[in-house]
Every structure is written in C-alpha cells, then in structure tokens.
Amino acid sequence: MTTLLIKNAYIVSMDDHQREIPEGGLFIRDGIIQQVGSEAELPKTADEVLDLKGHVVLPGLVNTHHHFYQTLTRAVPAAQDANLFNWLKTLYPIWARLTPEDIFISTQTALAELALSGCTTASDHLYLFPNGSKLDDEIAAASEIGMRLQASRGSMSLGESKGGLPPDSVVDSEENILKDSQRLIEKYHDAKTGAMTQIVLAPCSPFSVTSDLMKQSAKLAREYGVHLHTHLAETEDEEKFCMQMFGHRPVGYMQEVDWVGDDVWFAHAIWVNDEEIRVFAKHNCGVAHCPTSNMRLASGIAPVKEYRAAGVNVGLGVDGSASNDGSHLLAEVRNAMLVSRVKEGLTGYSLSNDPNRKLMTAREALHLGTRGGAAVLGRNDIGSLEAGKCADFFAVNLNKLGYAGMHDPVSAIVFGQSINVDYTVVNGKFVVKEGQLVTVDSGTLIEKHNKAAKRLLAG
Numbered sequence: 001m002t003t004l005l006i007k008n009a010y011i012v013s014m015d016d017h018q019r020e021i022p023e024g025g026l027f028i029r030d031g032i033i034q035q036v037g038s039e040a041e042l043p044k045t046a047d048e049v050l051d052l053k054g055h056v057v058l059p060g061l062v063n064t065h066h067h068f069y070q071t072l073t074r075a076v077p078a079a080q081d082a083n084l085f086n087w088l089k090t091l092y093p094i095w096a097r098l099t100p101e102d103i104f105i106s107t108q109t110a111l112a113e114l115a116l117s118g119c120t121t122a123s124d125h126l127y128l129f130p131n132g133s134k135l136d137d138e139i140a141a142a143s144e145i146g147m148r149l150q151a152s153r154g155s156m157s158l159g160e161s162k163g164g165l166p167p168d169s170v171v172d173s174e175e176n177i178l179k180d181s182q183r184l185i186e187k188y189h190d191a192k193t194g195a196m197t198q199i200v201l202a203p204c205s206p207f208s209v210t211s212d213l214m215k216q217s218a219k220l221a222r223e224y225g226v227h228l229h230t231h232l233a234e235t236e237d238e239e240k241f242c243m244q245m246f247g248h249r250p251v252g253y254m255q256e257v258d259w260v261g262d263d264v265w266f267a268h269a270i271w272v273n274d275e276e277i278r279v280f281a282k283h284n285c286g287v288a289h290c291p292t293s294n295m296r297l298a299s300g301i302a303p304v305k306e307y308r309a310a311g312v313n314v315g316l317g318v319d320g321s322a323s324n325d326g327s328h329l330l331a332e333v334r335n336a337m338l339v340s341r342v343k344e345g346l347t348g349y350s351l352s353n354d355p356n357r358k359l360m361t362a363r364e365a366l367h368l369g370t371r372g373g374a375a376v377l378g379r380n381d382i383g384s385l386e387a388g389k390c391a392d393f394f395a396v397n398l399n400k401l402g403y404a405g406m407h408d409p410v411s412a413i414v415f416g417q418s419i420n421v422d423y424t425v426v427n428g429k430f431v432v433k434e435g436q437l438v439t440v441d442s443g444t445l446i447e448k449h450n451k452a453a454k455r456l457l458a459g
Contacts, residue, residue, distance in 0.1 A: 004028040005046035008053035010409050014370050014384040028391040031428035036385050054399045056409045059384050060120025060392035061329045062373025065267040065288035065317025068110035068124045072453045073322045084235045084297050094456055096130050096169050100137045102452050107141035109449045113327035115431045116420040118394035127154025127204040128170045135184055146431050146439045152202035152229050153181050157209050165207045174213045185224045193381045194390050205231040207241050214257040227263045227378055234268035235299050251276040260285055265376045270300040281310040286376035291335040293319035301343045315373030331418035337365035362414035391428040394421045
C-alpha cells in the first residue's frame with residue numbers, strides 16, 4: 001500500500017455540500033481518497049507528504065470532447081478564417097496523410113497540454129484511420145502519460161460520392177467499422193470503478209455517416225454497455241443538411257436512429273430549440289460544451305443556462321486542437337463563464353429587473369469542468385474530492401503575479417488569466433509536479449511533434 005498526504009491547502013471539494021476547507025487536505029491510499037478534511041482530522045504521516053500552503057486544490061478537470069490528432073494541424077493558414085464545413089474541407093486531405101506514429105505523438109502532445117491545465121480525464125474522438133492507424137495507437141500513448149482516457153472509436157462512412165461531406169479517401173466501410181468497434185470494446189473497455197481506459201462508440205456526425213451505421217452502433221454499444229458520442233447541432237449548415245438528407249432537424253434525427261438515452265452525449269449542441277432541450281432532459285442525454293472552438297469557427301453559443309435549468313448534464317470540451325489551437329481545459333472553464341455572460345448580454349441582461357436572472361459564476365463554471373463532465377461521461381468515481389473517489393486532482397499556487405490582489409482563491413483561477421497548474425495527480429500519481437510534466441520529456445515530444453506536423457503539411 002502507498003499513501004499520500006496533502007496538507008495546508010485550500011480544498012474545493014465540489015461535493016454535494018460544496019465544501020471549501022481553507023486549511024485542509026487529502027489522505028490518499030492506493031489511488032483512492034480516504035479522507036477529506038481539516039488538518040486536525042487527517043493523519044499526520046504518509047509515505048509521501050506534500051505541503052501545499054498557498055495552493056488551491058480542486059477535483060481534476062474532465063474533458064468531454066477532443067480530437068487529439070488535430071494538434072498536428074493548428075493555425076493552418078488556409079483554415080484560419082473558415083466556418084466548420086469549409087474548415088473541414090480544407091483539412092480532410094491533410095488528415096488523410098496521418099500515420100500510426102502521428103496518432104501516438106499527437107495524443108501525447110494533447111494529453112500533456114491537458115495535464116498542465118489541470119485535466120485528469122479526457123475523452124477523445126478519433127474518427128479517421130488512414131495508413132494503418134488504429135485507436136490502439138492512442139490508447140498506448142495515453143497509458144504512458146498516465147491520464148484517464150475515454151477512447152471514442154469514431155467513424156466516417158458517408159463520403160462525397162454518397163452525399164456526405166468528407167472525401168471518399170477518409171471514409172471506411174460500415175462492416176469494418178462495426179467489426180473494429182467490437183474488437184476494441186472486448187480488448188480495452190474497463191467497466192470497473194477507477195477505470196483508466198474506457199471505449200466509446202462515436203460515429204462522427206450526421207453529415208459523415210449513414211443512418212444504418214448510427215443504428216448499428218447504438219445496438220452494439222448497448223449490447224456491451226458502453227457509451228455513445230457524436231457531434232450534433234454544431235452549425236446552422238448541419239440543420240439544413242439534416243432536413244434535406246433525413247427530413248428531420250438534428251435532434252429529431254437522433255430520436256429516429258435510437259440515439260437518445262443516459263448513455264449518449266453530444267458535442268456542441270448549439271442550434272436547438274426549447275422542445276429539443278426538453279428531449280435531452282427527458283432522456284438524460286449529456287452535452288459537451290466547447291466554447292472556444294465555437295467562437296473560433298463562428299458556430300454560435302450553446303444554451304448552457306437553459307440546459308442546466310432543464311436538468312441536462314453539461315460538461316466542457318476543448319474540442320479539436322485545430323479549431324481551438326490549444327488544449328487548455330482551465331481556459332475552457334474561463335471561456336465558458338465569459339461566453340455565458342455574453343449570451344446573457346445579447347438577450348438584454350442589463351435591462352432586466354428579474355431577480356432570478358443571474359450571470360454564470362466562477363464556481364458554476366468549475367462545476368461544468370468537474371462534476372458536470374463526470375456526469376456527462378457517466379462516471380461517478382471522479383469529479384469531486386470525496387472519500388471513496390479516485391484521487392484525481394490539481395493544485396494551483398496562488399502566490400503568483402497574475403493572482404496578486406485576488407480576494408477569492410477559488411474564483412481567482414477562473415477570473416484570472418489561465419495559466420499552467422503546479423500539480424496534477426491522477427489515481428494518486430503525479431503527472432505534473434512543481435509545474436513540470438513527470439511522465440514524458442516535453443522537449444523530445446515537441447521536437448517529434450513539430451517534425452510530424454511539418455511533414456503532414458508538406459504533403
């Protein structure tokens with residue numbers, strides 16, 4: 001048995017009671033939190049004792065939507081000022097050159113960035129597999145970093161020749177997709193509490209897969225008890241596509257193909273109406289809110305306030321690093337709060353006299369990034385600092401210039417300019433310590449990553 005004691009920290013539990021303990025700590029044994037409390041309540045010794053005086057400690061952030069491979073195609077000149085469909089059309093041919101090594105390297109780069117931003121669990125959506133690439137490449141890379149991974153076996157089967165958006169060169173047959181999906185579940189999926197790897201089935205989007213693949217994927221996922229994920233209602237263009245192709249708006253189409261339930265979550269979900277929000281709430285569908293990407297591609301602002309009021313679980317996602325150009329989940333928390341306030345302003349907040357109409361707070365934004373994300377992924381073993389839960393957390397030293405003059409230690413890390421964290425711990429093990437990655441050599445990784453990125457763009 002190994003034990004770890006965190007002491008003298010400002011603990012933000014995010015539990016049901018929203019406990020905050022100014023001079024508190026955690027006692028951890030074999031990757032599981034045993035106690036959360038004040039100094040007087042905790043043991044005095046452990047195999048490792050870490051004094052975090054001046055630090056705020058929060059549950060590890062949960063990233064509910066990403067495309068790791070896109071770290072290789074950030075700020076591509078031709079895709080910098082495009083909307084979603086044109087952005088995709090520009091990048092698909094570049095992504096067709098990806099190799100298994102590219103998948104491995106980009107996964108480590110994305111996860112390293114996420115870890116430095118306080119993330120401990122990440123869901124990735126890998127939906128194209130050129131030149132022998134497999135989801136196995138990503139899973140192997142993640143295991144070296146030491147972070148929890150919800151590995152989504154994405155897919156595209158509806159190429160341009162059949163009326164879809166992606167070129168035929170990056171789509172696969174539905175037979176191969178379903179066969180590989182089953183193989184991955186049987187080989188890697190861990191349903192136990194504290195699982196480090198879980199498999200998700202994730203046909204890419206309504207404009208890149210057929211209705212039959214959606215239905216068959218849902219059937220397979222439910223046979224094995226794994227979750228389902230896809231992009232939905234990201235742009236108005238998608239709404240028009242679904243009406244023309246399927247005769248339904250995006251949410252109605254999901255109902256048609258058996259894609260509603262507490263085992264389903266959707267990325268973006270911006271262009272929805274009140275009735276569709278009620279559908280999500282009725283069937284316990286989750287939403288991955290990606291504010292930075294949605295701003296970058298001019299897609300719109302998701303109705304997060306309305307979702308939460310209806311009881312819909314909402315988490316945060318940095319989305320693909322070619323539509324965000326970064327993988328900083330703490331920055332996503334900040335942007336979620338700010339863009340929510342922009343949306344309120346656009347609907348006349350400053351003129352409202354309604355006492356119940358309030359702006360999103362820093363703590364509410366942190367809830368999206370922690371418990372909200374855990375709920376979206378269907379995990380009750382992460383997302384808060386409580387006895388019996390996984391020892392996943394991050395810590396930020398507030399004795400820094402950017403936090404000088406901040407009067408609320410919790411709100412400081414949201415209102416303040418987002419910076420890298422000082423500690424990230426997953427399963428009781430350090431991934432980031434004293435601001436440095438400890439599971440991978442960042443210098444070597446950057447060199448390999450830049451070399452691969454230049455090769456991809458050169459053609």
